[in-house]
Amino acid sequence: MSHIEKEDSPPAGFRILDLFAGPGGLDVAADVLGHQVTGIEWDAGACATRSMAGMDTFRGDVRKYRAAFFPHAEVLTGGPPCQTFTVAGHGAGRRALDDVIRYIERLHQAVRPENDHDWKHIFRTWRKISEELRLSALxxxxxxxxxxxxxxxxxxxxxxxxxxxxxxxxxxxxxxxxxxxxxxxxxxxxxxxxxxxxxxxxxxxxxxxxxxxxxxxxxGDERTGLVLQPLWWVIERSKRPGSKPYEAVVLEQVPAVMPVWREYAHVLASLGYRTKRQWMHTEAFGVPQTRRRAVLMARFDRTAQENGLHPGLLTGVRETHARYQPGARPSPSPNAGYADTLPVVPSKKDEEEIPKEPWVSMRKALEGAREISPKKVCDRPAFTVISNYGTGGDPEARGRRDHDVPSATITGKVSRNRVVEKDTGEDLDRFSHAEAGVLQTFPVAYPWTGNDISQQIGNAVPPRLALHVLRHVLGPELGRKEAKAGLDRAAADLEVWKPGVPVEIREHGEWKGHPLTGR
Known part of the structure; x- marks a missing residue:
């Protein structure tokens, strides 16, 4: 059985549908927060890991599914693959971005309230776009x-x-x-x-x-069209007769996708959602790794929608930890930020302003995981990680990070990074899958399996980051001290999380008995 039980069980929190779900970064965070998640994922390796982790999953191409198949989903999340946008300064990347933005604008014209188009017109618009993308792919x-x-x-x-x-x-x-x-x-x-x-x-x-x-x-790349899928699912749930809008939407991707999220936000506002786009530095949310993500958050404003008002904006997610500055080292005081930077000064306008904690180093994260599972984490001396990547375009100039700072971005090539003793340069054991997962803030007990595990880890949403975003968008309004206490508890629960009984992955069409399908 999955951790999502039968239809008549009272849901714990929200029922979330996660598109392009990967190995379960968002899912494990949602599980800790008391939400129920069903993921759609095509990669066999990621599905194998999800199965062992007890993550409810449908296998297959997201384009073969529809929002109408899951009428009881209350929240939509996802991180569509956007490799074609990440070619910095390359003409192909710019063209792919422009193409997607044009498609979004066509969908926006179809759903604008002032245009008063019916569902048939909106659906025809999507079918035309889908056909253009299909022919281009062929x-x-x-x-x-x-x-x-x-x-x-x-x-x-x-x-x-x-x-x-x-x-x-x-x-x-x-x-x-x-x-x-x-x-x-x-x-x-x-x-x-x-x-x-x-x-x-x-x-x-x-x-x-x-x-x-x-x-x-x-x-263009056929994967470019995948970035349109979450938007269409939101439109379908908002405009298809008999459907109810999602209560919330959370999407994340690489920084190059922020222009797409901007256009998404315009459409979502037309559909009655309050939105917020935010650059999120992972180390500023307790992740022992520097990584920047473009996040789009939205919450349906029923009152604004019913009264024809503009839904307005959501507030951003507050950073809890200091951002990493190259060359800086954390100070002894847990709330003083860095020894070589200005201290965080509480706002006079807010008595609940909480000073930021120092960023979390690789050593601190790994030592914490070793206390939980000594067999899965090596006891290394002071070390330096030498990246598989070159810097400044020079393949010989490998990036280096010492143990007492956050890791560089964990990628699918994390297993190729060398780990050497800081003082002698002698080679040490490279990071295991469990250790690389810990640097992504997965629990040390996460059951990595299947093919290309390094790629699974590198592509995943850091669960600690997902905790902050989900809590901000889905949680009740709380004072900052109370919210921080809740996040601290959730983060502690995340570290000691253990998988339950492995579940069977569902295939397309296996709807019977699933709580989101109503069949």
């Missing part, structure tokens, strides 16, 4: 197949050039030097007629490949 698939063939021909031609050079008596070094110049074969001048013919063929293939790459950039 064309991109054909172009990718053609590109693979061109790449294969280029490889064959390069081998022919190498073979001919060797026949002509060139040394291995001479052949290697010549092959390095094949990026611009049209600039090479050789006397051998056969090589000249191969160079011309290679130049033509390069030109063809450039055109195919440009076409792919124009068509």
């Amino acid at each position: 064309e991109a698939k054909e172009v990718k197949a053609e590109k693979r063939e061109v790449d294969k021909l280029r490889g064959t031609t390069r081998k022919a050039v190498k073979s001919r050079l060797e026949q002509l008596g060139n040394s291995a070094d001479e052949v290697t030097i010549f092959l390095k110049k094949l990026k611009a074969p049209q600039d090479l001048d050789v006397s051998d007629e056969e090589i000249n013919g191969l160079l011309k063929q290679l130049g033509d293939l390069n030109d063809q490949l450039d055109k195919l790459k440009a076409k792919l950039e124009e068509l």
Whole structure:
């Protein structure tokens, strides 16, 4: 059985539907807070982890599901994959972003109250957008197949050039030097007629490949359309006859997606939601890791919607910990911030202003987890983590973080990071899956399983961050001291959380007996 029980059980908190649910970062936070979560996830590895963690899950592509399938869901959450937006300064990323914003504007025009469009018109608008995205994906698939063939021909031609050079008596070094110049074969001048013919063929293939790459950039990545899915689910629940709007919506992604959340917020306001977009630095919420996320929060304002009023804005989530400053070290006092930065001064306008705590270091997080589970966390001396990534574009300039500061962003390549003794540089054990999960604020007992676990961990929502967001959007209004006490209790519960009985993953169409489907 799942931790979500049968339909007639009184729900603990809200019933949440989590799109693109991953291994369960938001789910475990919601579970600690007393909410019930059902996730939709297509990745087999993430589903395997969710199963072992007891997380209620439907497997499959979100696009194959609809909001109407889950009429009893009260809250919608998710982090749609947005890799195409993250190519900083690259034309393809900018075009993908512009395309999505144009699609959102088309949906916005369809749902604006002043346009008074009925459900059929709104649904037709979505169907047209979906069809455009489908046809674009099919064309991109054909172009990718053609590109693979061109790449294969280029490889064959390069081998022919190498073979001919060797026949002509060139040394291995001479052949290697010549092959390095094949990026611009049209600039090479050789006397051998056969090589000249191969160079011309290679130049033509390069030109063809450039055109195919440009076409792919124009068509975009099929995953780009996935970012529209949460918005459509909200629209469907708000406008489809017989449906009720979600009580709240929470979406998070990489910083590059903030322009998309801005357009989302305009549409959600038209549907009667109070919204807030916020940059969130994870270490400022007790996560032992520096990571920046773009978060969109929304809460349905029934009074404003019924009276035709603008729903207004939500307040932002207050930071509880100081932000990390490179070179800074936490001071001995738990509430004094940093020794080399200005102290936090309580606001005179708010007697409940609470000084921020220092950020949490890797060592502190791992030591806390080791007390809970000594077998899963190594007892290391003072250490330095050397990132798999280069900095400043130099692959040799690896990023470094010492044990007494937050980790750099945990990515899908976390298992490649070296861990060395700080004083000697001697290699130590690299982070295990449990330890990498702890740096994402997963419980040390989280049952990581399935394929590509490092990628699961790197892609996950940090549960500690999810605690803050869910508590802010779904929890009752509380004074700051009371709210902080509640968050502290939830964070402590999160650390010692343990999985229950593994659950069976549901497939598309297996609706019977599920509390969100009503079947």
